[in-house]
Amino acid sequence: MSNFGITQRPSSISPSTPQMETPHAPKARPLNNVKLAFPFGLPATPEAAAARIIKNLSHFSLFYALFLWVGLSISLVPQRRYSLLLLMATTIIANQYLIMLRLMPSSICMNKALDKTLVLVPVAIVTAVGLILTQAAIHLFATLGIGLPVILVHAVLWREGGFVNEEASAPGELAPLVDAVQSV
Template sequence: MSNLGVTQRPSSTVSSSTPQMETARELKAKAKFVFPLGFPATPEAAAARIIKNLSHLGLFYMLVLWVGLSISLVPERKFSLLLLMAMTIIANQYLIMVRLMPNSICGNKAVDKMLVLVPVAIVTIVGLILTRAAIHLFATLGIGIPVILVHAVLWRDSGFVNEEVSASDSAPGELAPLVDNV
Protein backbone atom coordinates (compact mmCIF):
# COMPACT_ATOMS: atom_id res chain seq x y z
CA MET A 1 0.00 0.00 0.00
CA SER A 2 2.92 2.34 0.50
CA ASN A 3 3.58 2.58 -3.25
CA LEU A 4 -0.02 3.10 -4.31
CA GLY A 5 -0.11 5.17 -7.49
CA VAL A 6 3.68 5.27 -7.82
CA THR A 7 5.15 3.94 -11.01
CA GLN A 8 8.78 3.53 -11.85
CA ARG A 9 10.04 4.48 -15.27
CA PRO A 10 12.63 2.37 -16.99
CA SER A 11 16.00 4.00 -17.43
CA SER A 12 16.46 5.96 -20.64
CA THR A 13 20.12 5.01 -20.91
CA VAL A 14 20.86 1.45 -21.87
CA SER A 15 24.17 0.04 -20.81
CA SER A 16 25.81 -1.77 -23.68
CA SER A 17 28.28 -3.71 -21.58
CA THR A 18 27.30 -5.91 -18.70
CA PRO A 19 29.58 -5.81 -15.68
CA GLN A 20 31.55 -8.95 -15.12
CA MET A 21 31.07 -10.59 -11.77
CA GLU A 22 34.35 -11.39 -10.12
CA THR A 23 34.69 -14.64 -8.31
CA ALA A 24 35.40 -14.79 -4.61
CA ARG A 25 38.87 -16.13 -5.32
CA GLU A 26 39.73 -13.11 -7.52
CA LEU A 27 38.38 -10.70 -4.90
CA LYS A 28 40.40 -12.41 -2.19
CA ALA A 29 43.55 -12.12 -4.29
CA LYS A 30 42.97 -8.37 -4.77
CA ALA A 31 42.08 -7.56 -1.17
CA LYS A 32 44.69 -6.52 1.35
CA PHE A 33 43.42 -6.40 4.91
CA VAL A 34 44.70 -3.59 7.08
CA PHE A 35 45.61 -4.40 10.68
CA PRO A 36 46.21 -1.43 13.02
CA LEU A 37 49.04 -3.06 14.97
CA GLY A 38 52.48 -3.91 13.66
CA PHE A 39 56.11 -4.10 14.64
CA PRO A 40 58.35 -1.22 13.53
CA ALA A 41 61.28 -2.04 11.26
CA THR A 42 64.04 -0.38 13.28
CA PRO A 43 64.52 0.96 16.81
CA GLU A 44 64.55 4.48 15.35
CA ALA A 45 61.17 3.83 13.75
CA ALA A 46 59.91 2.55 17.11
CA ALA A 47 61.08 5.72 18.86
CA ALA A 48 59.49 7.91 16.19
CA ARG A 49 56.26 5.94 16.46
CA ILE A 50 56.25 6.31 20.27
CA ILE A 51 56.71 10.08 20.01
CA LYS A 52 54.01 10.41 17.35
CA ASN A 53 51.52 8.22 19.23
CA LEU A 54 52.16 9.95 22.56
CA SER A 55 51.43 13.30 20.95
CA HIS A 56 48.32 12.05 19.14
CA LEU A 57 46.91 9.70 21.78
CA GLY A 58 48.34 11.29 24.96
CA LEU A 59 44.94 12.35 26.24
CA PHE A 60 43.61 8.81 25.92
CA TYR A 61 46.70 7.38 27.61
CA MET A 62 46.26 9.81 30.51
CA LEU A 63 42.60 8.85 30.72
CA VAL A 64 43.55 5.16 30.99
CA LEU A 65 45.97 5.96 33.83
CA TRP A 66 43.41 8.19 35.54
CA VAL A 67 40.68 5.52 35.38
CA GLY A 68 43.10 2.88 36.69
CA LEU A 69 44.14 5.11 39.58
CA SER A 70 40.53 6.00 40.37
CA ILE A 71 39.48 2.36 40.44
CA SER A 72 42.40 1.44 42.68
CA LEU A 73 41.51 4.25 45.13
CA VAL A 74 37.80 3.43 45.44
CA PRO A 75 37.81 0.66 48.06
CA GLU A 76 39.97 2.15 50.81
CA ARG A 77 41.30 5.64 49.98
CA LYS A 78 38.19 7.79 49.65
CA PHE A 79 39.90 11.06 50.65
CA SER A 80 42.65 10.47 48.10
CA LEU A 81 40.00 9.86 45.48
CA LEU A 82 38.33 13.16 46.38
CA LEU A 83 41.70 14.92 46.05
CA LEU A 84 42.23 13.32 42.64
CA MET A 85 38.77 14.39 41.50
CA ALA A 86 39.29 17.97 42.76
CA MET A 87 42.61 18.33 40.94
CA THR A 88 41.05 16.87 37.80
CA ILE A 89 38.23 19.40 37.97
CA ILE A 90 40.72 22.25 38.41
CA ALA A 91 42.75 21.12 35.40
CA ASN A 92 39.62 20.65 33.28
CA GLN A 93 38.30 24.08 34.22
CA TYR A 94 41.59 25.65 33.18
CA LEU A 95 41.58 23.81 29.85
CA ILE A 96 37.97 24.83 29.22
CA MET A 97 38.82 28.45 30.05
CA VAL A 98 41.77 28.38 27.62
CA ARG A 99 39.52 26.94 24.91
CA LEU A 100 36.73 29.50 25.47
CA MET A 101 38.96 32.58 25.74
CA PRO A 102 41.91 32.08 23.37
CA ASN A 103 42.88 35.78 23.37
CA SER A 104 43.12 36.13 27.16
CA ILE A 105 46.37 36.10 29.14
CA CYS A 106 45.72 32.48 30.13
CA GLY A 107 45.41 31.41 26.51
CA ASN A 108 48.30 33.53 25.34
CA LYS A 109 51.69 32.06 24.50
CA ALA A 110 53.09 33.69 27.65
CA VAL A 111 51.24 31.17 29.81
CA ASP A 112 51.65 27.78 28.20
CA LYS A 113 49.37 24.88 29.11
CA MET A 114 52.29 22.90 30.46
CA LEU A 115 53.14 25.78 32.79
CA VAL A 116 49.83 25.12 34.55
CA LEU A 117 49.29 21.39 34.01
CA VAL A 118 52.70 20.29 35.32
CA PRO A 119 52.22 22.00 38.73
CA VAL A 120 48.70 20.54 38.92
CA ALA A 121 50.17 17.07 38.30
CA ILE A 122 52.90 17.65 40.89
CA VAL A 123 50.37 18.82 43.50
CA THR A 124 48.22 15.77 42.73
CA ILE A 125 51.16 13.39 43.12
CA VAL A 126 52.30 15.03 46.37
CA GLY A 127 48.73 15.02 47.68
CA LEU A 128 48.35 11.33 46.91
CA ILE A 129 51.64 10.58 48.64
CA LEU A 130 50.65 12.60 51.72
CA THR A 131 47.28 10.85 51.95
CA ARG A 132 49.05 7.46 52.01
CA ALA A 133 47.93 6.49 48.50
CA ALA A 134 51.46 6.32 47.09
CA ILE A 135 51.31 2.55 46.65
CA HIS A 136 48.18 2.94 44.51
CA LEU A 137 49.82 5.69 42.45
CA PHE A 138 53.06 3.81 41.85
CA ALA A 139 51.29 0.51 41.14
CA THR A 140 49.05 2.22 38.59
CA LEU A 141 52.02 3.94 36.94
CA GLY A 142 54.10 0.74 37.07
CA ILE A 143 51.42 -1.28 35.34
CA GLY A 144 50.01 1.42 33.05
CA ILE A 145 53.16 2.99 31.59
CA PRO A 146 54.62 -0.25 30.14
CA VAL A 147 51.24 -1.15 28.64
CA ILE A 148 50.96 2.34 27.12
CA LEU A 149 54.50 2.17 25.73
CA VAL A 150 53.84 -1.22 24.13
CA HIS A 151 50.67 0.16 22.57
CA ALA A 152 52.52 3.27 21.36
CA VAL A 153 55.19 1.10 19.71
CA LEU A 154 52.74 -1.26 18.03
CA TRP A 155 49.99 1.17 16.94
CA ARG A 156 50.18 2.05 13.24
CA ASP A 157 48.03 5.07 12.52
CA SER A 158 48.23 4.75 8.74
CA GLY A 159 45.79 1.86 8.64
CA PHE A 160 42.70 4.01 9.03
CA VAL A 161 43.54 7.55 7.90
CA ASN A 162 44.67 8.21 4.37
CA GLU A 163 47.49 10.73 4.75
CA GLU A 164 48.86 10.72 1.22
CA VAL A 165 47.23 10.96 -2.14
CA SER A 166 47.20 7.56 -3.77
CA ALA A 167 45.02 5.48 -5.99
CA SER A 168 42.84 4.51 -3.05
CA ASP A 169 39.14 5.22 -2.79
CA SER A 170 39.44 7.88 -0.07
CA ALA A 171 40.74 11.42 -0.23
CA PRO A 172 43.66 12.65 1.91
CA GLY A 173 42.70 13.01 5.56
CA GLU A 174 39.57 10.88 5.24
CA LEU A 175 39.06 7.45 6.62
CA ALA A 176 40.70 4.86 4.45
CA PRO A 177 38.83 1.73 3.45
CA LEU A 178 39.39 -1.32 5.60
CA VAL A 179 40.23 -3.29 2.48
CA ASP A 180 42.67 -1.89 -0.06
CA ASN A 181 42.07 -2.90 -3.65
CA VAL A 182 45.50 -3.39 -5.17
Protein backbone atom coordinates in the same frame (compact mmCIF):
# COMPACT_ATOMS: atom_id res chain seq x y z
CA MET B 1 -16.28 -4.77 6.01
CA SER B 2 -12.62 -4.06 6.58
CA ASN B 3 -11.93 -4.15 2.80
CA PHE B 4 -14.70 -1.71 1.94
CA GLY B 5 -13.46 0.86 -0.58
CA ILE B 6 -9.97 -0.65 -0.96
CA THR B 7 -9.06 -2.30 -4.23
CA GLN B 8 -5.76 -3.80 -5.24
CA ARG B 9 -4.55 -3.11 -8.72
CA PRO B 10 -2.76 -5.81 -10.65
CA SER B 11 0.92 -5.17 -11.32
CA SER B 12 1.70 -3.68 -14.72
CA ILE B 13 5.21 -5.18 -14.76
CA SER B 14 5.29 -8.74 -15.94
CA PRO B 15 7.56 -11.10 -13.99
CA SER B 16 9.60 -11.85 -17.12
CA THR B 17 10.72 -8.22 -17.56
CA PRO B 18 14.45 -7.91 -16.67
CA GLN B 19 15.43 -5.18 -14.23
CA MET B 20 17.34 -2.30 -15.72
CA GLU B 21 20.76 -1.46 -14.31
CA THR B 22 21.25 2.16 -13.39
CA PRO B 23 24.52 3.71 -14.57
CA HIS B 24 25.30 5.35 -11.22
CA ALA B 25 24.91 2.17 -9.17
CA PRO B 26 28.23 1.03 -7.64
CA LYS B 27 29.57 -2.30 -8.80
CA ALA B 28 29.95 -4.95 -6.12
CA ARG B 29 33.49 -6.23 -5.65
CA PRO B 30 34.18 -9.88 -5.09
CA LEU B 31 35.00 -10.62 -1.44
CA ASN B 32 37.92 -12.94 -2.19
CA ASN B 33 40.20 -9.98 -3.06
CA VAL B 34 39.62 -8.08 0.18
CA LYS B 35 41.79 -7.97 3.29
CA LEU B 36 41.43 -6.11 6.58
CA ALA B 37 43.95 -3.36 7.35
CA PHE B 38 45.91 -3.92 10.58
CA PRO B 39 47.14 -0.76 12.34
CA PHE B 40 49.89 -2.41 14.44
CA GLY B 41 53.39 -3.33 13.35
CA LEU B 42 56.96 -3.56 14.58
CA PRO B 43 59.28 -0.69 13.65
CA ALA B 44 62.30 -1.54 11.52
CA THR B 45 64.99 0.12 13.66
CA PRO B 46 65.32 1.43 17.23
CA GLU B 47 65.43 4.97 15.83
CA ALA B 48 62.12 4.37 14.06
CA ALA B 49 60.70 3.01 17.32
CA ALA B 50 61.81 6.14 19.21
CA ALA B 51 60.34 8.41 16.54
CA ARG B 52 57.11 6.44 16.61
CA ILE B 53 56.94 6.67 20.42
CA ILE B 54 57.42 10.45 20.36
CA LYS B 55 54.84 10.91 17.61
CA ASN B 56 52.26 8.63 19.26
CA LEU B 57 52.80 10.16 22.72
CA SER B 58 52.00 13.58 21.31
CA HIS B 59 49.10 12.27 19.25
CA PHE B 60 47.47 10.05 21.91
CA SER B 61 48.51 11.96 25.05
CA LEU B 62 44.95 12.71 26.11
CA PHE B 63 43.92 9.07 25.72
CA TYR B 64 46.99 7.83 27.60
CA ALA B 65 46.30 10.26 30.46
CA LEU B 66 42.68 9.17 30.54
CA PHE B 67 43.77 5.51 30.62
CA LEU B 68 46.01 6.17 33.64
CA TRP B 69 43.36 8.34 35.33
CA VAL B 70 40.68 5.64 35.00
CA GLY B 71 43.05 2.98 36.32
CA LEU B 72 43.99 5.14 39.30
CA SER B 73 40.36 6.03 40.01
CA ILE B 74 39.32 2.39 39.95
CA SER B 75 42.13 1.41 42.29
CA LEU B 76 41.20 4.18 44.75
CA VAL B 77 37.46 3.46 44.91
CA PRO B 78 37.23 0.70 47.52
CA GLN B 79 39.64 2.00 50.19
CA ARG B 80 40.89 5.55 49.64
CA ARG B 81 37.93 7.92 49.49
CA TYR B 82 39.87 11.07 50.44
CA SER B 83 42.52 10.32 47.85
CA LEU B 84 39.82 9.86 45.25
CA LEU B 85 38.31 13.23 46.23
CA LEU B 86 41.74 14.85 45.86
CA LEU B 87 42.16 13.24 42.44
CA MET B 88 38.74 14.49 41.36
CA ALA B 89 39.44 18.02 42.65
CA THR B 90 42.74 18.33 40.78
CA THR B 91 41.12 16.89 37.67
CA ILE B 92 38.37 19.49 37.85
CA ILE B 93 40.94 22.27 38.22
CA ALA B 94 42.90 21.06 35.20
CA ASN B 95 39.73 20.65 33.16
CA GLN B 96 38.54 24.15 34.04
CA TYR B 97 41.86 25.58 32.85
CA LEU B 98 41.66 23.65 29.58
CA ILE B 99 38.07 24.78 29.06
CA MET B 100 39.14 28.39 29.62
CA LEU B 101 41.81 27.91 26.94
CA ARG B 102 39.14 26.73 24.53
CA LEU B 103 36.76 29.57 25.36
CA MET B 104 39.37 32.32 24.98
CA PRO B 105 41.75 31.17 22.23
CA SER B 106 43.06 34.67 21.48
CA SER B 107 43.65 35.69 25.09
CA ILE B 108 47.22 36.78 25.70
CA CYS B 109 47.01 36.01 29.39
CA MET B 110 45.73 32.46 28.89
CA ASN B 111 47.82 31.33 25.91
CA LYS B 112 51.06 33.30 25.97
CA ALA B 113 51.87 33.84 29.63
CA LEU B 114 50.55 30.53 30.94
CA ASP B 115 51.47 27.64 28.72
CA LYS B 116 49.61 24.36 29.20
CA THR B 117 52.68 22.68 30.62
CA LEU B 118 53.15 25.47 33.18
CA VAL B 119 49.73 24.64 34.62
CA LEU B 120 49.30 20.92 34.01
CA VAL B 121 52.70 19.82 35.34
CA PRO B 122 52.21 21.49 38.75
CA VAL B 123 48.69 20.06 38.92
CA ALA B 124 50.14 16.58 38.27
CA ILE B 125 52.82 17.15 40.93
CA VAL B 126 50.25 18.35 43.46
CA THR B 127 48.11 15.30 42.68
CA ALA B 128 51.03 12.90 43.12
CA VAL B 129 52.17 14.54 46.37
CA GLY B 130 48.59 14.62 47.66
CA LEU B 131 48.13 10.94 46.88
CA ILE B 132 51.38 10.11 48.66
CA LEU B 133 50.34 12.15 51.72
CA THR B 134 46.95 10.44 51.90
CA GLN B 135 48.61 6.99 51.99
CA ALA B 136 47.62 6.15 48.41
CA ALA B 137 51.19 5.98 47.10
CA ILE B 138 50.97 2.24 46.49
CA HIS B 139 47.91 2.82 44.29
CA LEU B 140 49.68 5.57 42.36
CA PHE B 141 52.87 3.59 41.78
CA ALA B 142 51.00 0.38 40.93
CA THR B 143 48.89 2.24 38.38
CA LEU B 144 51.96 3.89 36.87
CA GLY B 145 53.88 0.60 36.95
CA ILE B 146 51.14 -1.23 35.09
CA GLY B 147 49.90 1.58 32.86
CA LEU B 148 53.16 3.05 31.55
CA PRO B 149 54.45 -0.21 30.01
CA VAL B 150 51.07 -0.75 28.34
CA ILE B 151 51.19 2.80 26.98
CA LEU B 152 54.76 2.37 25.72
CA VAL B 153 53.93 -0.91 23.99
CA HIS B 154 50.98 0.76 22.28
CA ALA B 155 53.11 3.76 21.31
CA VAL B 156 55.75 1.49 19.77
CA LEU B 157 53.37 -0.80 17.91
CA TRP B 158 50.80 1.71 16.60
CA ARG B 159 51.74 2.74 13.11
CA GLU B 160 50.28 5.54 11.10
CA GLY B 161 48.57 4.45 7.94
CA GLY B 162 46.70 1.54 9.46
CA PHE B 163 43.75 2.76 7.45
CA VAL B 164 45.45 2.74 4.08
CA ASN B 165 42.71 2.98 1.50
CA GLU B 166 39.83 4.97 2.91
CA GLU B 167 37.89 5.22 -0.34
CA ALA B 168 37.43 1.45 -0.16
CA SER B 169 35.33 1.78 2.98
CA ALA B 170 31.92 3.14 3.71
CA PRO B 171 31.79 6.58 5.36
CA GLY B 172 32.22 6.27 9.10
CA GLU B 173 33.51 2.70 8.97
CA LEU B 174 36.24 2.10 11.54
CA ALA B 175 38.31 -0.53 9.74
CA PRO B 176 38.13 -0.09 5.99
CA LEU B 177 38.53 -2.95 3.62
CA VAL B 178 41.56 -2.72 1.37
CA ASP B 179 41.50 -4.18 -2.10
CA ALA B 180 44.46 -6.55 -2.41
CA VAL B 181 44.47 -6.36 -6.20
CA GLN B 182 45.26 -2.61 -6.14
CA SER B 183 48.42 -3.13 -4.10
CA VAL B 184 49.87 -5.74 -6.50
